[in-house]
Amino acid sequence: MLFNSSTFLLGFLPIVFAGFCAFSFSRLKGFAGLWLTVTSLLFYAWWRPAGLPILMVSAVANYLVAGQLIRRRNQPLLIAAILANLAALAYYKYAGFLTVTANEALGSNLIVPHIVLPLAISFFTFQQIAYLVDASDGEVEEHSFSNYCLFLTFFPHLIAGPITHHREMLSQFRDPDRFRPRLDLFAIGTTLFLIGLFKKVIVADGFATTVRPIFATAAGQGVQTVEAWTGALSYTLQIYFDFSGYSDMAIGLGLMFGISLPINFDSPLKARNIIEYWARWHMTLTRFLTAYIYNPMVVALTRRRALKGRPMPKRGKTTVGAFATLVALPTMITLFISGVWHGAGWQFVIFGLLHGSYLVIANGWRAWKAHRGIPDRSNNPIFIAGSVLTTFLAVVVGLVFFRSPDVTTAMSLLGSMIGLHGTTLPLPAGHLPGVPALAHALGANIGSIELVDSKSIARIVLFLIVVWALPNSNQWLGNYPTALGFVARQTATARFAPILRWKPRPAFGVALGAMSMVTILYAVSAAPSEFIYFHF
Incomplete structure (x- = not known):
């Protein structure tokens, strides 16, 4: 059901x-x-x-x-x-x-x-x-x-x-x-459930209509660059809002019955690095893998290394061998398990190993900075934006494997994303100054694009702004209890716009009621689509 x-x-x-x-x-x-x-x-x-x-x-x-x-x-x-x-x-x-x-x-x-x-x-x-x-x-x-x-x-x-x-x-x-x-928990839970329902049936399912034909075509004749990026970015946002919506609905339903479920999704696309990303995406899976696979493995390897008298890592100082044994190896094995947990197929194996490699690189970079006495985090807005964007692009590449039916399709789409199958810019771009000359210099064409329209691109831009600039559902309801043990981060936008924090006021009730009515009518009138994580 x-x-x-x-x-x-x-x-x-x-x-x-x-x-x-x-x-x-x-x-x-x-x-x-x-x-x-x-x-x-x-x-x-x-x-x-x-x-x-x-x-x-x-x-x-x-x-x-x-x-x-x-x-x-x-x-x-x-x-x-x-x-x-x-x-x-x-x-x-x-x-x-x-x-x-x-x-x-x-x-x-x-x-x-x-x-x-x-x-x-x-x-x-x-x-x-x-x-x-x-x-x-x-x-x-x-x-x-x-x-x-x-x-x-x-x-x-x-x-x-x-x-x-x-x-x-x-x-x-x-x-x-x-x-x-309890009336208070029922009100909060219902609000969270309806927000999640909106994310699923209006936002995520809207992206699905763009994703399906692009990945289906990539599995056959291939697609060109704009189509490939539109498909990859649309799927990233589809699974983001699909899983975020399900997580909101699950927590909201639990609150209706007086039960707080643990947080499972906390704006992962705002992460500055891949370590932080996995601490904010499918958080309870990360918790399980860390507690029952990664940590026991590290403890066993540490004891074995100590018995052999080999050097142990210290803060700001470690050897290549210690890092490879106590960080890289457990990380790769754990993420391999995470990959195959998500599905049976070589594309999921690659997805897991790819993210394992990301994490090894991120941990190595962190260890190198600690060794050099460089602060791990910076408050420089340019650095933050670059870190978030780099992490986001790494996630997009991984999700191409996650969505593709096989490795061949994933490689075809990634090839298209770097221009191996030709590039056609949409017709409106041809009216911008300098674009035709630049397109000619890069070997690109300007013409109609079969699988992408302006609405698809506008939807991507709009919801990337939503993802990066606005608080998530639990932050919006941050003045009230939502997920188990969750403490909402105060976002910069919420400090300047009080409307971005929920309060039991008539205006919020009217707005939520109108959104809920449209969402429920849409949901009950259309054939329901499965949540992506139902397949796992």
Whole structure:
């Protein structure tokens, strides 16, 4: 079921919230959590009921194993449970890709299995692995099956995150003052949900109409430079507003039920470097990968290096060997895992390794500056703008692989972006002084462009201004509680324009109401499109 569908907006959500209120304000308040669990399972099964048994078997099996690990630490059992979770994920998500790869590499004729990917298997697998590890380490404070199921299946985050941690969720389920309908949280949550809905159905889906034909053409005959850049930039903004919209809607839905979900998206395109970008994009995935893959790897490698008596890194001083072993290697492995987590295909492998390389370069640059005593950050506006733009372009290149159906298409589009397939400037550019002569000198043409129009370019310019100049949704609502533990950064534009901070005033209510009416009417009248992260 999609958040932007009429079934969800006009049926599921009102019924589920009404039932939650009925239980919460009656003598049966203990059943409010059970009601949310059952309805969340219905939400999950709506698209494909056959996926529900997979989710339930996974939940029950991991709960039972966690119980054993809580009672007595058992390293072989923990390893076996983690491998079983990863094996299930590998079978459903990668069996087809691995079979095709084996056939191509070995010339074999293995039958490619037709496997329907269970919704959210990547998300609930990671959540349960974290629970198992923490259970083994003695960090699980509560082991209630009802709350465990609700933690795993709570519908606002079930399909595409955020990837929640058991400590931050179970403590809220136990809090009677929090886990109930509250007018203040309902108002904030509804506002955030409607903002997210607008981002999805009006903004992100608007960019999708430009992206689809350009990437489809690039997969065949190829496109020229302006079309390639329009497609790449449009997809960057499409996935930005699609994921930002989903994150807002998920957090907003959680607040309606008195639950704060962790922040998962915090204006990543404003990042000054790729390290900061990953700290602001899919933040809960970064948190999981750091806590359960990167950090344990660094600790193990550090101990091994210390036992061998090799030099250890110190602040402002490290050796090439120490940096390669303790920073570069764990980073590349972690981002490789991040890449294949996102999808089965060589394009996702390259996406992960590309971002791993970005991070290694960024960390190396940071280490070199520390060694030379150069401040890590500068407040010079020109430097900030250059850093943000450089990071943005690196992200755009990575997203070309992320969106392309295969590596060939990605390379074709990147080739077009640097002019290998010809350049045609739009007709209006020919009327600007000096442009025709410059185009002739560069070997470019001036004429009509089939896949790009002025509206597509204007949309890109408009929303790049929105992304870089305006506060994000959580910052706009920064005077009120939104995401779990989120502290809003004060933006420069908000200091000079009070309208960029939400307040419960009639003018804000009228504006939001008008936007919401248009958005909901559009959403229920059109066929809903999936969120991009539903595929992972």
